[in-house]
Amino acid sequence: MSKGTDRLYWAGFSLILALLIVAPLVLPEFWQRFVTEILIWGLLAMSSDILIGYTGMVSFGHSAFFGLGMYGAAAALISVKPPNIWLALGYGLIGSAGVALFVAYFSTRLRDIYFAITTLIFSQIFYVIIFTWTEVTGGENGLTFSRPALAIPGLFSLPFTPDTLHWFVLGVVTASYLMLRRITQSPFGMVLQSIRENEARTRAIGYAVERYKMVAVMLSGLFAGLAGVLYAVQNRFAAPDFVYFLVSGETVIFNVMGGIGTLVGPIAGAAFYLLLREAFSRFLTEYYLIPVGIIFIAMIIFVPQGLLGFLRRRLNQ
Amino acid sequence: MELVAEFLHAIPYDQILIQTLNGIVAGMILALVASGLTLIFGIMDVVNFAHGELFMLGAYVGVIIIAATGNFWLALIVATLIVAVLGAALQITTLRPLLGRDPLTTILATFGLSLVLQNYALWQFGPVARKIQEPFTGSFSIFYLQYPWYRVLIAALSAAIIGGFWLFLKHGTYGIWIRATTQDRVMAQAMGIPVPWVHTAAFAIGAGMAAASGVLFAPLVGVTHAMGLDWVLKAFIVVVVGGMGNLGGSIAASIFISLLESYASIWLDPAQAVIVSFVVLILTLLFRPTGLFVPTPK
Amino acid sequence: MKPADGNTAPLVHVEDIDTYYGKSHILHGVSLEVGRGEVVGLLGRNGVGKSTTLKTIMGLVSPRRGKVIYEGRVVTGLPAHRLARIGIAYVPEDRRIFRLLTVMENLRTGFDRRGVSEARRQELLAKVFGYFPVLAERRNQAGGTLSGGEQQMLAIARAMMLEPKIILLDEPTEGLMPRMISQIREIIEVLHREGVAILLVEQNVPLTLAASQRVYIMEKGTVRHHCPSSELKVNDAVIHQYLGV
Numbered sequence: 001m002s003k004g005t006d007r008l009y010w011a012g013f014s015l016i017l018a019l020l021i022v023a024p025l026v027l028p029e030f031w032q033r034f035v036t037e038i039l040i041w042g043l044l045a046m047s048s049d050i051l052i053g054y055t056g057m058v059s060f061g062h063s064a065f066f067g068l069g070m071y072g073a074a075a076a077l078i079s080v081k082p083p084n085i086w087l088a089l090g091y092g093l094i095g096s097a098g099v100a101l102f103v104a105y106f107s108t109r110l111r112d113i114y115f116a117i118t119t120l121i122f123s124q125i126f127y128v129i130i131f132t133w134t135e136v137t138g139g140e141n142g143l144t145f146s147r148p149a150l151a152i153p154g155l156f157s158l159p160f161t162p163d164t165l166h167w168f169v170l171g172v173v174t175a176s177y178l179m180l181r182r183i184t185q186s187p188f189g190m191v192l193q194s195i196r197e198n199e200a201r202t203r204a205i206g207y208a209v210e211r212y213k214m215v216a217v218m219l220s221g222l223f224a225g226l227a228g229v230l231y232a233v234q235n236r237f238a239a240p241d242f243v244y245f246l247v248s249g250e251t252v253i254f255n256v257m258g259g260i261g262t263l264v265g266p267i268a269g270a271a272f273y274l275l276l277r278e279a280f281s282r283f284l285t286e287y288y289l290i291p292v293g294i295i296f297i298a299m300i301i302f303v304p305q306g307l308l309g310f311l312r313r314r315l316n317q
Numbered sequence: 318m319e320l321v322a323e324f325l326h327a328i329p330y331d332q333i334l335i336q337t338l339n340g341i342v343a344g345m346i347l348a349l350v351a352s353g354l355t356l357i358f359g360i361m362d363v364v365n366f367a368h369g370e371l372f373m374l375g376a377y378v379g380v381i382i383i384a385a386t387g388n389f390w391l392a393l394i395v396a397t398l399i400v401a402v403l404g405a406a407l408q409i410t411t412l413r414p415l416l417g418r419d420p421l422t423t424i425l426a427t428f429g430l431s432l433v434l435q436n437y438a439l440w441q442f443g444p445v446a447r448k449i450q451e452p453f454t455g456s457f458s459i460f461y462l463q464y465p466w467y468r469v470l471i472a473a474l475s476a477a478i479i480g481g482f483w484l485f486l487k488h489g490t491y492g493i494w495i496r497a498t499t500q501d502r503v504m505a506q507a508m509g510i511p512v513p514w515v516h517t518a519a520f521a522i523g524a525g526m527a528a529a530s531g532v533l534f535a536p537l538v539g540v541t542h543a544m545g546l547d548w549v550l551k552a553f554i555v556v557v558v559g560g561m562g563n564l565g566g567s568i569a570a571s572i573f574i575s576l577l578e579s580y581a582s583i584w585l586d587p588a589q590a591v592i593v594s595f596v597v598l599i600l601t602l603l604f605r606p607t608g609l610f611v612p613t614p615k
Numbered sequence: 616m617k618p619a620d621g622n623t624a625p626l627v628h629v630e631d632i633d634t635y636y637g638k639s640h641i642l643h644g645v646s647l648e649v650g651r652g653e654v655v656g657l658l659g660r661n662g663v664g665k666s667t668t669l670k671t672i673m674g675l676v677s678p679r680r681g682k683v684i685y686e687g688r689v690v691t692g693l694p695a696h697r698l699a700r701i702g703i704a705y706v707p708e709d710r711r712i713f714r715l716l717t718v719m720e721n722l723r724t725g726f727d728r729r730g731v732s733e734a735r736r737q738e739l740l741a742k743v744f745g746y747f748p749v750l751a752e753r754r755n756q757a758g759g760t761l762s763g764g765e766q767q768m769l770a771i772a773r774a775m776m777l778e779p780k781i782i783l784l785d786e787p788t789e790g791l792m793p794r795m796i797s798q799i800r801e802i803i804e805v806l807h808r809e810g811v812a813i814l815l816v817e818q819n820v821p822l823t824l825a826a827s828q829r830v831y832i833m834e835k836g837t838v839r840h841h842c843p844s845s846e847l848k849v850n851d852a853v854i855h856q857y858l859g860v
Binding site: 501512513 | 673675694695696699700704705707711712713714715716720723724725727728773777
Binding site for chain 1: 550
C-alpha cells in the first residue's frame with residue numbers, strides 16, 4: 001500500500017483495537033461477552049478466508065476444524081488437573097491439524113463444487129462420530145469442564161476474569177490477524193491468490209499448486225482450531241452442535257457478507273451477522289433466521305463483494 | 318465344519334430380507350430426490366442446497382391437504398404442484414439474477430434459501446412432528462414375514478415417476494429442449510430455445526419431484542422442519558457417487574447406498590449407519606472420482 | 616456501396632460496435648452490412664474478432680457500444696433465442712451440434728417451433744435430407760458419432776430448420792476434406808438461390824471470393840477493407856497485407 005493509505009490503515013486499526021480493549025470496561029456484561037464471541041467467530045471466519053478468499057477454495061467444513069479444536073481443548077482440560085491452558089491449546093491445535101491433514105489430502109484431488117460438498121460431508125462425518133461416541137465425547141450433551149487459569153507452571157497463575165479473558169482473546173485474535181496478514185502479503189500469499197485467479201496458469205508457470213493448497217488448508221485449519229480452543233475456554237463446554245455443518249455454513253456467510261479476500265471483512269461479517277441475529281431475535285424470538293436469511297440472499301445478489309469488499313484491492317497490494 | 322454351520326445359523330436371514338426390501342424402498346425415494354438434484358445441477362450448474370427443504374415443504378403441504386380432505390392421492394398431486402410453482406418462483410427471484418456468476422454464489426444463495434425455508438416451516442408448523450396416515454394399511458407375506466404394502470407402493474410410485482420423467486426427456490419437444498440446454502446452453506439459445514424458461518421449468522420439475530418424495534415418505538416418519546437435512550446430504554453423496562449429472566448413475570447409487578445402510582442398521586445404531594454413505598463417498602473419491610457407476614474414463 | 620439486389624435497406628446492419636470479453640477489448644468500432652439474400656464474406660487472420668462479430672450479431676455477446684439493426688429494428692441486447700426466432704441463424708466454428716441428441720433431434724431443435732405446421736416440418740425435413748442424404752441415413756444416430764464433415768452438414772441443416780433470413784456461418788470448411796469443401800460451396804450457392812443471406816467468415820480465401828458478392832477484411836478488431844469480391848484476386852496485395860500467407 002502507498003504511504004498515505006498505509007498510515008490510514010494503521011490509524012484505523014489502532015482505533016478499532018483501542019475500542020476493543022476498552023470495551024469490557026464500559027459495556028454491560030452481556031455485551032461484553034457478545035464482543036468476545038464476535039472476536040472468536042471472527043477468527044474462525046478469518047481462517048476460512050484463507051481458503052475462500054485467497055486460494056479460491058470454498059470450504060463448507062470449517063466446523064470440523066473448529067469442533068476438533070474445541071473438543072481437543074476439552075480433552076486437555078478434563079484429563080489433566082489442574083487445567084492447563086497451554087495444554088488445551090496444544091491438544092486443540094493437534095486435533096484440528098489432524099483433520100486439516102485429512103482434508104488437505106482431498107483438497108488436491110478435488111475441484112470447486114466437489115471440494116465444497118466433500119468438506120461439508122466430512123464435517124458431518126465428524127459430527128456423527130462425536131454425536132454417537134458418547135463414552136468419549138459425551139454424545140449429544142457434550143462435555144463441560146472448568147476454565148483454566150492463565151498460568152506458566154511454576155511462575156504465576158492468574159485466573160481469568162471476564163475482562164482478562166476478553167483481553168486474552170483479543171490478544172490472540174489480533175496476533176492471528178497480524179500473522180495472517182503477513183502471510184497473505186508474502187510471496188506465498190501471492191501464489192495463493194494467483195491460484196485463485198487462474199490455477200492452470202499458476203501451474204504452468206511452475207508452481208507446485210498441490211503443495212500450496214495443502215499448506216493453505218493446514219493454515220486455515222489451525223487458525224480455525226485455535227478459534228475452537230478459545231470458544232471452549234470462554235464457554236467451558238463443548239457440544240456437537242458446533243461441529244454440525246450449520247456452523248460451516250454460517251462461517252461462509254460471515255465471509256461473504258463481510259467481503260472475502262480481505263481478512264478483516266469476515267470479522268466484520270461475523271459482527272454484522274451476530275448483531276442482526278441479536279436484533280431480530282429480540283423481536284421475533286426463534287425465527288430470526290428468516291429475515292437474516294433473506295438479507296443474506298439479498299446481499300449475495302446486490303452486494304456480492306460484501307461489506308468490506310471495496311477494501312480488497314487496497315489491502316492486498 | 319461346525320464353525321461354518323454356526324456362522325450360517327447366526328446370520329439373521331429375516332432381518333436381511335426385511336432390510337433388503339427397506340433398502341430398495343429407501344433407495345427409490347432417494348433416487349427420486351437425487352434425480353431432481355441431478356437435473357438441476359446438470360442443466361444450470363446449480364447445487365441446490367434447498368432441495369431438502371423442498372422435500373420437507375412437500376411433506377407439510379401433504380399434511381395440510383390430508384387434514385383438510387382426508388385424501389392422500391390428492392395431497393400428493395397438490396403438494397407436488399404447489400412446491401413446483403414455489404420452486405419456479407424461487408428460481409426466478411433468487412437464481413436468475415445470479416446467472417453467469419461464480420458457482421459459489423448459487424451454492425450460497427440456495428443455502429440461504431434453505432435457512433429461510435426451514436425456519437419458515439418451524440414458524441408456521443411448530444417444532445412438534447406431524448404424522449400422516451398411510452393411505453392404506455396391510456401387509457403381504459413374504460416367506461414367513463410380513464411386509465407392508467404401502468412401502469412397496471412407495472417404491473413402485475417413485476420408480477413410475479422417475480420412469481415417466483425419463484420418457485418425457487426422451488420424447489417430445491420439451492424433453493429435447495431440456496436435454497439440449499443441458500448439453501450446450503449457448504447453442505440451445507442460438508437454436509431459439511428459451512433457455513431462461515427451460516431453467517425455470519427444470520427447477521420446478523426438480524422441486525416437484527422432491528415434494529412428491531416428501532409426501533410419499535411422510536407416513537414412514539414424522540414430518541418436521543428439519544427432515545430435509547439428512548436427505549439433502551445423502552442426495553449430494555448419491556449425485557457425486559453416481560456421477561455428476563448422470564441420471565442412471567444416481568439411481569443406481571441411490572439403491573446401492575440405501576441397501577448398504579439398511580444392512581448396516583442391523584448391527585449399528587441408525588445414527589451410525591449413516592456413516593456408511595460417507596465411507597462410500599470417500600472411497601469413490603479416492604478411487605473412481607468421476608463416479609462409481611460411470612464407465613472409467615480412458 | 617449498395618447491396619447486390621434492388622432492395623436498398625440492408626437486412627443486417629452492424630453499426631460501430633465495441634465488444635469486450637471481460638477486460639479484453641476485442642472489437643473496436645466494427646461496422647458492416649448484409650443485404651437481403653446477399654452472400655458477404657468476412658476475412659481476416661485468426662483472432663481479429665471475426666467470430667466475435669458473429670456472436671455479437673447473434674446476441675450471444677452484448678456489445679458495450681454500438682448497435683445491431685435487423686430489418687430496420689434495433690436488436691442489440693436481445694437474447695439469442697429471440698433472434699433465432701425472428702430469422703437469424705448461427706453455425707459456429709467447431710459446429711457444436713448436440714452430441715448426445717440424435718440427428719433427428721438436432722434438427723427438431725430447429726423446426727419444433729410454434730407456427731410451423733406438421734406439413735411444413737415434413738417439407739423442411741425432406742428438403743434438408745435432399746441436400747444431405749447422409750443425414751437421412753444417420754437420422755437416428757447420436758450426433759457425436761458423426762464424422763467432422765457430417766457434423767458440419769448437420770450444423771448447417773439444423774440452422775436451415777429455423778427458416779432463417781440470414782445465416783451466420785463461421786469457418787464451415789475448417790478441417791474438411793476437399794470433397795466436402797465443394798459440398799459446402801454448393802450449399803452456400805443453394806441457400807443464396809433461395810434468397811437466404813449469408814455472412815461467411817472464412818480463412819479459405821478462394822472459396823470466399825468465389826461464393827460471395829462482397830467482402831470485408833478485418834484486422835485487430837476493426838474493418839480495414841471492403842469491396843465487391845469481383846475486385847479482388849486471390850493473390851492481391853490487399854489479401855497479402857491482411858491475411859499474410
